[in-house]
Amino acid sequence: MRDYDTSVAFLGEWGRFQVIVFFMLCSTILPNGTSSFSLVFVADTPAHHCLVPEVNLSQEWRETVIPMEEVNGELARSQCRRYRLDKVRNLSEMGVVPGRDVNLSSLEQEDCLDGWNYSRQLYQSTAVSEFDLVCNKRWRQPLTVTIFFLGVLVESFFSGVLSDRFGRKPVLFGTSVIQSVFSLALLASPSWEVFCVLLFCSGLGNISNYLSCYVLGTEILTGNARVVYASIGVFVAFAFGYMMLPLFAYFLRTWTGLTMANALLGILYMPLWWFLPESPMWLLSQGRVAEAETIVRKAAKMNRVEAPEKIFADYIINAETPEETFVQRYTLLDLLRRKRVAATTFIMTFLWFSQSLSYYGLTLNTSQLHSDPYISCFLSAVVELPAYFGTCFAVRFLPRRLAFLLTCLVSALSLFFIPLLPQSVLGVAVALEMLGKFAITAGTSILYFYCAELYPTGLRNTSTGMCSMGSRIGGCIAPFVLQLNFYVKHLTYVTMGSMAVLSAFPLLFMPESFGRPLPETLEQMPKTQRLKCSCIARREPSKHVMESKL
Missing domain, CATH: 1.20.1250.20 (MFS general substrate transporter like domains)
Incomplete structure (x- = not known):
């Protein structure tokens, strides 16, 4: 065949x-x-930090309410924590200046209770910012x-x-x-x-x-x-x-x-x-020889070559000799x-x-x-x-x-x-x-x-x-x-x-x-061979010579 x-x-x-x-x-x-x-x-995940709602805070406290933390050896604004907003608001109303009148490390912190503020420098929105997949939902x-x-x-x-x-x-x-x-x-x-x-x-x-x-x-x-x-x-x-x-x-x-x-x-x-x-x-593997020949004949017409009278003669199923079928x-x-x-x-x-x-x-x-x-x-x-x-x-x-x-x-x-x-x-x-x-x-x-x-x-x-x-x-x-x-x-x-x-x-x-x-x-299917170390392997004849039992 x-x-x-x-x-x-x-x-x-x-x-x-x-x-x-x-x-x-x-x-x-x-x-x-x-x-x-x-x-x-x-x-x-875009850059983000805790959202600070519109409350009565001085400019100094609004810039300081997000604590700094070390990330990969560098200081950066915390993404998941802020100073307790009620405490910060009270200190702001009292006229306390952060870093000068109070030690920031002594202030109590809290989670982002009001959500997050996402940077729009790279993205207007992502699925992370859409559904808040950050911090405890990271x-x-x-x-x-x-x-x-x-x-x-x-x-x-x-x-x-x-x-x-x-x-x-x-x-x-x-x-x-x-x-x-x-x-x-x-x-x-x-x-x-x-x-x-x-x-x-x-x-x-x-x-x-x-x-x-x-x-x-x-x-x-x-x-x-x-x-x-x-x-x-x-x-x-x-x-x-x-x-x-x-x-x-x-x-x-x-x-x-x-x-x-x-x-x-x-x-x-x-x-x-x-x-x-x-x-x-695939059509031949399913026994659909006529459909396969139709496709190939159209291809021959497009390529302007003449197709043989029987393209897949060896694939035609013979009901009297089913053992010879290709399917x-x-x-x-x-x-x-x-x-x-x-x-x-x-x-x-x-x-x-x-x-x-x-x-x-x-x-x-x-x-x-x-x-x-x-x-x-x-x-x-x-x-x-x-x-x-x-x-x-x-x-x-x-x-x-x-x-x-x-x-x-x-x-x-x-x-x-x-x-x-x-x-x-x-x-x-x-x-x-x-x-x-x-x-x-x-x-x-x-x-x-x-x-x-x-x-x-x-x-x-x-x-x-x-x-x-x-x-x-x-x-x-x-x-x-x-x-x-x-x-x-x-x-x-x-x-x-x-x-x-x-x-x-x-x-x-x-x-x-x-x-x-x-x-x-x-x-x-090819069988296991020794891994060759030569850079270019010799091509084998293009005939099926793999007849050993699996």
Whole structure:
């Protein structure tokens, strides 16, 4: 039986059909880049201090009523405490001058009983200022971000199964609608609790459209077009969407305006439903040979090439010889039923968890890197571009395990060096963090490519969704990992660097997919090989030679 790539080789790799599909799919990724990290601004905590109501206070006492406290070795106004207002008012009415007639350290303090005054220098409003997620409610801020990623986690479990069962295209557009609708519903949230419920629902549609789009492109495109799409196209489109985020946030300045912009951006590409085809490879895995041939014949017409009389003759189901049928229907249990496949899935899930913990940790930390969070976020987005182009080079010439190992080493070294730097060289620390972000971004994109190459067509989206669940768990934990710095300085960087080191060891037990065609059955999945140390591996023949039992 010929493999799919051989069957459609007459189309070429970069015809008109492939170019149009390439750019349409990339355009659907843009909203993911803006919405996935919008919480960097939506849930950021602006500078604040206790609100002082309009009471009879002298100018001296009004400027002194907020006590000073030491923060990172510097004196700053307290964010959560003030001097007892009734005492201060009495002293003001008596004409007592603060600091001269009374020792401020002897005055009794109290919580912010009248609310908070939030700085509008950076933001007009955020979810934190909207629902007062500060001081004794400070724990709600990272929990808000975690709830969003919990929605993404739950979605990852079901979307892969749905995509392999009902198709890549319905899941791609269906989850996009879910994300846009619930993002708009967030604007009407009357309380933090309702906001979190709607944010969870918005997370249900956040990343599955990305995964479905990724798998759809890798199955429609072949050869060099597939490599460019899977290693550059998808990720560069995501990076451009990410780069648009700080621009939207800078000009809108409110969490409601930014949320609405993200939702409307997702709605704009809905008309592509009538132009994007379903994956012919998936249709073949479901036995829908006629539909797959119709799509490929339209592609041949667009590319102005002549299609053979029977494109998928080897795939036609013969009722008299069912053992020769190509249709392979898999379920989620097939990832766990065979020992070697289960081990591969478990290790891949851990790798996604480790990379995601560091990736989202560094991404969510961008608002703390620079005095201007818009610049920090833009730099964090820009650094992803060279990472993706580096990934394109890596997946073309390097074995997947070796390429991923190199990213682990670079990210670990850069993150471990940050705590060793003195406070005076902040620019070097930011550069090292960007280097770590570069390596982790490259490693994450390699994992997408690696995972798509390991699993057969009938399980490709299910396996990607299953493995990406580890990524979502990492995203859920990342906001709380950032809080470690409040207890032990630089503990966040040490934790993320340690996870990068731990990710290197399981690679010894992973199979290598470099130079092999996409598997269409479990029997064609590559098996574990020794990790090669050569810089460039020799490509294997593009035929299915993996016939050993799993």
